[in-house]
Amino acid sequence: MAEAIGIFDKMLAVCCAPDEITINNLRSCLLKAGMPAEAARVKEALCQNHNSSTSLKKKSYRESTNADIPIAVY
Structure with a gap:
């Protein structure tokens, strides 16, 4: 869960x-x-996203691949 x-x-x-x-x-x-x-x-974050005038926008795959998120490679 962490x-x-x-x-x-x-x-x-x-x-x-x-x-x-x-x-x-x-x-x-x-x-x-x-x-x-x-x-x-988590629920609060969802509500803030829907109610905020500056709600988060989904990034394209190309834009999000530069993020510092570890991935598993087999």
């Missing part, structure tokens, strides 16, 4: 807003893991 929260935070930091399905799945997992405070924070 890794999922970290990825979520990095997505927000680079203005790559997760969609509603992603947020709802993350919240569900956080609640099942007994982390209601984190689930509430």
Whole structure:
């Protein structure tokens, strides 16, 4: 769960807003893991994205590949 929260935070930091399905799945997992405070924070982030006049815009794949997000390579 810590890794999922970290990825979520990095997505927000680079203005790559997760969609509603992603947020709802993350919240569900956080609640099942007994982390209601984190689930509430994720929900709040979603609400801020939808209500903000400067809401986060999704970046294209090309724009988001330069982000400092680790990836697994096999």
